[in-house]
Amino acid sequence: MFVTVDEWSSRPRERWPLLRLACLLAGAVLLADGLVLMSMGLFSMGVTVPGALGLALCMLTWGWHPLQARLGRAGWTRRAWRAGWLLFLAWVASVALFWNALAGQVQAFNAAAGDVPLKAIIVLGSGTPNGQPSPALRARLDKARELAAAHPAAWVVVSGGVDFGETASEGRIMGDYLRAQGMAAERILQEERSTSTELNLRYSLPLLQAKGLGLTSPMAVVTSDFHTVRAQRIARRIGYTQSVVAGAPTPLYLRYNAWLREYFATASSWILGEV
Known part of the structure; x- marks a missing residue:
């Protein structure tokens, strides 16, 4: 009845299904946002970056299983993958801090x-x-x-x-x-x-x-x-x-x-x- 480590690592599709769904939905929203605004003739970093992030999230989530299989073949790829996600999360945190500071400044x-x-x-x-x-x-x-x-x-x-x-x-x-x-x-x-x-x-x-x-x-x-x-x-x-x-x-x-x-x-x- 217990799942071994090898069995767990061989079934990446069953890991964190809610997280994968959330990533897919977030990616779809960001991609749609970028495409709609670009169709209106709006091109800036504030439009293209969310669109690119949305496309990347959709692709990574959709191709999760083969990607995990490839990353699992070498230790350095797993470390690089984790470092990439940590950098991304750090960037998201910096954006949130910037927005919070800007909102306070606008009010003042x-x-x-x-x-x-x-x-x-x-x-x-x-x-x-x-x-x-x-x-x-x-x-x-x-x-x-x-x-x-x-x-x-x-x-x-x-x-x-x-x-x-x-x-x-x-x-x-x-x-x-x-x-x-x-x-x-x-x-x-x-x-x-x-x-x-x-x-x-x-x-x-x-x-x-x-x-x-x-x-x-x-x-x-x-x-x-x-x-x-x-x-x-x-x-x-x-x-x-x-x-x-x-x-x-x-x-x-x-x-x-x-x-x-x-x-x-x-x-x-x-x-x-x-x-």
């Missing part, structure tokens, strides 16, 4: 933005597919509208150049959206040349200086929640000493992909010394 930023007597609000651009603000950009603009309502004397700068394949600038599309939502046209300043966060902030400065404001004026930089930490660091590096950032919620369908993308972007910026 938004609380601080409500306590500052703002003189200006800079809205960073994002995608404008078919000449319309993307869901993420609409969330940023709606966040800016909230701040503008609370600070009626603050100028609102919408910043962004022309998207690839587009003819209208992000700044113009963002300005049109705010005007359509009832914001007074005379308080909207449009910056229409920038193609990055740093250029958003640099090119917005002359518009603010023309209104008597500068790097030391209290202002809010509005961006998506996942982007707040990097945006604040870039603003500080440029010289915006009194700026605060306000994070708009990322649409749910893209939220975890965007936060994963920010994990890689933050790591890359840190390695390259950009922030």
Whole structure:
């Protein structure tokens, strides 16, 4: 009635069936997530990495028996296999820690933005597919509208150049959206040349200086929640000493992909010394 060690090792299909099922389901979800978002034209590390992980999990789970048979032939392959899983789990833990720290920072930023007597609000651009603000950009603009309502004397700068394949600038599309939502046209300043966060902030400065404001004026930089930490660091590096950032919620369908993308972007910026 007892199973020997040899018999147990010869029946890998019977080991941890619930774990294998969980891996297969997780892989299917990650793969579907990546494929759906890529079909929408979204390609980033936050999209392709989950898709690749999902494909790998599905393949490894589906081919578990022959893979286990091959790995069992040599001790070094088993050790390498285990080390690979340990590294993967360590990476997952690092992503979870990053997300937790980022969520806390976003909450602190938004609380601080409500306590500052703002003189200006800079809205960073994002995608404008078919000449319309993307869901993420609409969330940023709606966040800016909230701040503008609370600070009626603050100028609102919408910043962004022309998207690839587009003819209208992000700044113009963002300005049109705010005007359509009832914001007074005379308080909207449009910056229409920038193609990055740093250029958003640099090119917005002359518009603010023309209104008597500068790097030391209290202002809010509005961006998506996942982007707040990097945006604040870039603003500080440029010289915006009194700026605060306000994070708009990322649409749910893209939220975890965007936060994963920010994990890689933050790591890359840190390695390259950009922030």
